[in-house]
Amino acid sequence: MVQLELSPKEFDLFRRYIYEKVGISLSDQKSTLVQGRLNKRINQLGLNSFREYYDHLVTDTSGDELTFFISAISTNVTSFFREVAQWKWLENYLPALVASKREKKIRIWSAGCSSGEEPYTILMFLQHHLSDFDQWDIKILATDISAKVLSKAIAGEYEAKQVEALPKEISLRSFEKVRGDTQISYQVLPHLREKVLFRLYNLVTDPFFFKNKFDMVFCRNVMIYFDDTTRHDLIGRFSTLLPKGAPLFLGSSESLTTHRETLKLLGSSIYQRL
Template sequence: MLNIEITNEEFDKIRKFVKSRVGISLSDQKATMVRGRLHKRLNELGMSSFSEYYRYLSSPEGEEEITSFISAISTNVTSFFRSPHHWVYLKEHLDELFLSKPKKKIRIWSAACSSGEEPYSIMIFLRENLKDFESWDIKILATDISHKALEKALKGEYKQKDVEGMQKAIIHRNFTQRKTPMGIVYDIDPALRSKIIFRTFNLVNDDFSIFKFHFDIIFCRNVMIYFDSDTRKALISRFAKLLPKGHTFIIGDSEAITENKSEFALVKSSIYKRI
């Protein structure tokens, strides 16, 4: 494998490009990390310099490469029922959030859904907690920038270690088990999957005006940490337009809304309401 170094100039070009296309901010200290995580990728592509990689990344042919780049520098890490206190909150506020809806219609957006654990957790939560679940009109929009993550999400196929945090009875009601040469696989119930619409969507650069309806809840967890404060602020304002007054916005445990105070009020750690 070729040992490829990154010059300051190359890092700066890549950094500006990534900031404008996906809103991810890379500080000066990240040059070593970018080099370390991408030099294997450059070798795979048969490239000998980061200048060559930059030209590819910013060309029309490099469109798909942006996803590989993001995967290399960010993480797709997720899990079923991540951040337990979010689910406790939803359960405690079931009446106000769901049962009070005369039309029995629920619309939720899992923005940056990674490999699907988040939207499936929401659907499992609703099935487990709403009486007459089948009579409700429920749709979850689940989006991510990564095609690879979405492919996995669409399959809805998980390993033992992915589901083991859930109660056995919940696994039993919402997955079917299958033996494969690689071990036991858990397939999400297709009835749950059919209520989820998976789409690619870049939260920084794609057009929010395509949404012609409002959401009851938006989950945008553990992705805004990668964005700089201007990008985050603009994104939160775009979410605000899709949430009527009183509706809920849930972000990652380690995140907080520090600006946009006229749009969202804190209800509980990382849970906000539109004002």
């Protein structure tokens, strides 16, 4: 395989395009990573240069190549019950949320949900902790920019080792076994899957169309790619969607240096709407 070298000028073309399209800010250090990942893609497509690939990327109206490009330069890594401390915190917060409800209705947004582990964890958590779970009207909006991860999320089918690592009292009520030709996997049960609305949504460029507020918003390990301005705008928009007292969950390596007047840090990258 011929290895093409990405010039600073070519890198800049990709950098500008991806920033404009999805708000991802690529530092100079990412040049080698982009070069490596795109070399593979250029070969697959039978193209001859980065410039040819760039033209292919910007003229592809289906958006598929953009999706590919995003997954080549970012990560979709996720897992069930990620950020343990946040689920512990939620355990203590839940009684207050329940007590505050006149109607048994909960609305949650999992923004940047990847292959679905996060929204399904929210449901498994609620099913485990609400004794009258079936009587609640619960809806999770789960969005991501990548159609590829969303199709996995919608199918709700996961490897045996991921599901078998969960406590039995949770997995038995949440999954059914699927026997494939060579291996076993597990699919989230329909009564949980039907509570999630998966949507393709770009957090940076798509309009905020929401009419109602959410009881909580998860946007974990997504903003790591965004620059300060993009992050600032997005957090500002999230805070308008949260009622007073509601939590916003970020990834454990993410913190806010702005919006102190509207969001208070409670610990473990959990912020509360003031």
